[in-house]
Amino acid sequence: MDPIGIISILIFFGTLFGSIKGWIPQRVLPIQVALLAAAALIGILAFLSGKEIHASSFVSATTLHPITAVIAGFIFAGALKASGGFDAATDFVRRISRTPLGIPFAVVLLVNLPTIFAMPCGRIWVSPLMPIALMLGYEVAKERGNPTLPALVVFGLVVNAAASCGPSLIGGIGVLGEGMGRYGTGSFSNPQSIAIVVITVVTMALLRFVFAVAGPSEPDHGDDLPQRRAIPEHGYFSFILFVVGLAVTVVIQPPVPIQTILVFLTVVVMIIARLSVADLLDGILLHPLTAMISGFIVAGALVASGGFDVLLAGLDYLALHTPLGYIGVALLLIYLPIVFPMPCGRIIAVSLIPGVLMFGERLAAVLGRPPLQAVLLISFILSAAASCGPSPIGGIGCLGEGNMGLKGYVSGRPQALGIFLGVPVAALVVSFTGLSQSAFTVSFSVISICVSVLCGLATNVLLGFKVYHPGGILGGALVGALLIVF
Amino acid sequence: MKRHFLIINTCGIVLAVGFLIYLCASALYSGYPWSLICYYCKKCNAPCVVGIDPQGFIASSYSNDPNVSMYVTNGRLPLGRAMEVDPSMVVQAEDGKKLSAAAMKRKGVDPGREVLTYRMRAKEAAQLCLSCGACEKACPIGLPISAIVKDLREHGVFRGK
Numbered sequence A: 001m002d003p004i005g006i007i008s009i010l011i012f013f014g015t016l017f018g019s020i021k022g023w024i025p026q027r028v029l030p031i032q033v034a035l036l037a038a039a040a041l042i043g044i045l046a047f048l049s050g051k052e053i054h055a056s057s058f059v060s061a062t063t064l065h066p067i068t069a070v071i072a073g074f075i076f077a078g079a080l081k082a083s084g085g086f087d088a089a090t091d092f093v094r095r096i097s098r099t100p101l102g103i104p105f106a107v108v109l110l111v112n113l114p115t116i117f118a119m120p121c122g123r124i125w126v127s128p129l130m131p132i133a134l135m136l137g138y139e140v141a142k143e144r145g146n147p148t149l150p151a152l153v154v155f156g157l158v159v160n161a162a163a164s165c166g167p168s169l170i171g172g173i174g175v176l177g178e179g180m181g182r183y184g185t186g187s188f189s190n191p192q193s194i195a196i197v198v199i200t201v202v203t204m205a206l207l208r209f210v211f212a213v214a215g216p217s218e219p220d221h222g223d224d225l226p227q228r229r230a231i232p233e234h235g236y237f238s239f240i241l242f243v244v245g246l247a248v249t250v251v252i253q254p255p256v257p258i259q260t261i262l263v264f265l266t267v268v269v270m271i272i273a274r275l276s277v278a279d280l281l282d283g284i285l286l287h288p289l290t291a292m293i294s295g296f297i298v299a300g301a302l303v304a305s306g307g308f309d310v311l312l313a314g315l316d317y318l319a320l321h322t323p324l325g326y327i328g329v330a331l332l333l334i335y336l337p338i339v340f341p342m343p344c345g346r347i348i349a350v351s352l353i354p355g356v357l358m359f360g361e362r363l364a365a366v367l368g369r370p371p372l373q374a375v376l377l378i379s380f381i382l383s384a385a386a387s388c389g390p391s392p393i394g395g396i397g398c399l400g401e402g403n404m405g406l407k408g409y410v411s412g413r414p415q416a417l418g419i420f421l422g423v424p425v426a427a428l429v430v431s432f433t434g435l436s437q438s439a440f441t442v443s444f445s446v447i448s449i450c451v452s453v454l455c456g457l458a459t460n461v462l463l464g465f466k467v468y469h470p471g472g473i474l475g476g477a478l479v480g481a482l483l484i485v486f
Numbered sequence B: 001m002k003r004h005f006l007i008i009n010t011c012g013i014v015l016a017v018g019f020l021i022y023l024c025a026s027a028l029y030s031g032y033p034w035s036l037i038c039y040y041c042k043k044c045n046a047p048c049v050v051g052i053d054p055q056g057f058i059a060s061s062y063s064n065d066p067n068v069s070m071y072v073t074n075g076r077l078p079l080g081r082a083m084e085v086d087p088s089m090v091v092q093a094e095d096g097k098k099l100s101a102a103a104m105k106r107k108g109v110d111p112g113r114e115v116l117t118y119r120m121r122a123k124e125a126a127q128l129c130l131s132c133g134a135c136e137k138a139c140p141i142g143l144p145i146s147a148i149v150k151d152l153r154e155h156g157v158f159r160g161k
Helices: A003-021 A031-048 A055-060 A064-083 A085-097 A102-116 A123-144 A149-163 A173-181 A189-211 A233-252 A258-273 A277-283 A286-305 A307-321 A325-339 A346-367 A372-386 A396-404 A412-433 A442-462 A470-485 B003-030 B033-037 B055-063 B079-085 B101-106 B122-128 B134-138 B145-155
Strands: B069-071 B076-078 B090-092 B098-100 B114-121
Touching: A003 A031, A003 A286, A003 A307, A031 A286, A031 B003, A055 A286, A055 B003, A055 B055, A064 A085, A064 A123, A064 A233, A064 A258, A064 A277, A064 A286, A064 B033, A085 A102, A085 A123, A085 A233, A102 A123, A102 A149, A102 A189, A102 A442, A102 A470, A123 A149, A123 A396, A149 A189, A149 A372, A149 A396, A149 A412, A173 A346, A173 A372, A189 A372, A189 A412, A189 A442, A189 A470, A233 A258, A258 A277, A286 A307, A286 A346, A286 B003, A307 A325, A307 A346, A325 A346, A325 A372, A325 A412, A346 A372, A372 A412, A412 A442, A442 A470, B003 B033, B003 B055, B033 B055, B055 B069, B055 B122, B055 B145, B069 B122, B076 B079, B079 B101, B079 B114, B090 B101, B098 B101, B114 B122, B122 B145, B134 B145
Parallel strands: none
Antiparallel strands: B069 B114, B076 B114, B090 B098, B090 B114
């Protein structure tokens, strides 16, 4: 094993661990700067050891797609906010919650929306839907007299959105794995979607019964909550344009980049609502963007220094020479992104997928089960995709914690556990139904609706309603049906 | 946050944003600014019979560096030829181990023996490309990848230079 590679990987994990544990205080060195410093150190070490290091090593390792998709998503979220689209969405959800289907229906639909219309980055959905989740959460908390319920709704949405880039057919991590492994396009999407519905409800259950995260009884950031005021018509128009635009994009998958579509929708909203460019800036969050950029830079440094090769060689060694064996190391590999959660799952996924493929092939050969490669790959991809939720260094969970005024990284553990328990669902679905590029198969349709209805029943209980409340059941059925269609 | 940390950290963030600007400028300078819109979905990878990962050409173009290393997992050429082209080219041994061509030769493998490629520089991968256009057809947004391949094959550098 290359000693420079070993040192590089130790520097990387040391920086990550130090930042996560607080040994490198964020008020001294935020994660972005810490990762940049780590990248510089690794680069210098590699250069001094005689390896060829060029600027192109870092540039070629950067995946620009999620960064530009998030920028476009944030800009559109800014337009939505300025035009009253958030207020309209909240009004719409409030009306749904006042129907006989009630709050459970609204909650089930809301928290699963990011996976139904999966985007290349979950932040595209979280940004506009967070105020609605907060409103719904506080309303149900007031109604049920349970202060842990806002966290349920908010972090249910967060973990669902975080994982949603896995099944996204427009440049999601799943498509990346399909391409690299030469599997059929879209074949990884179905099992992931079902598993994410389970991850969502398990996370919500953990927040309710185990971690009991209670925020302030009244929202701290009143300005961020949609106000009860007259909503202009262009607000409703903007919100409908947002949902329909993204839904059509997911269904049709036009040969136009999603970024272009989002910018086009932004321009339309700006014209209708007479917004200025300054109005759009409110939606932009620089932290996750710079965290992603610095993550990609350090990934480039690790590729150039051989750090990832060392990691894979190390896992190979563990499989052959320790009691862990191939199965133990496979589990380690699957959950590695959760152990070291980055602000974007692609940072680890892109570098490790070739290794996962190689390992999966060996695992399949050793156990005599060829589908195991796909099982391992899908599980890893889902774990990587969802890992940005619990990441304390610019992950989506931080958005929820900040909006709720919570101190510390309280949502990390419930999300990580939820992902830990939910990822095997994807593995089981692949094992029993195989891979299919079409969602309109009997097996997937049945599993999707049954699992979603069960999750709907569980949501009824979590929100303090009766288990057979029609809201959760019909909400679950609708989510299951929409997963098949979209 | 103390003032000097404020300055250091602000410079760090500006550096990160500057990196993004550098990336965009690099793509512009290579003559292929459209390479920035690649989804990095790897759909172009599956249909290539030579095992080329065409996304490597895209990465090479937005890095403006024809020497970017990329996967070519089904190319076949004699070890001697691999050594001539690039001694650091990664090839696959019979036992599946990945070694550089130079390391293979040091192990005593006959230079006339055909080896399976694994990773090589983009400009060499362009020589192995069959120009079938399957990767372009598979691309969900129809990026003209063959334009980059043609440029690399004919000139070995990007047209921006």
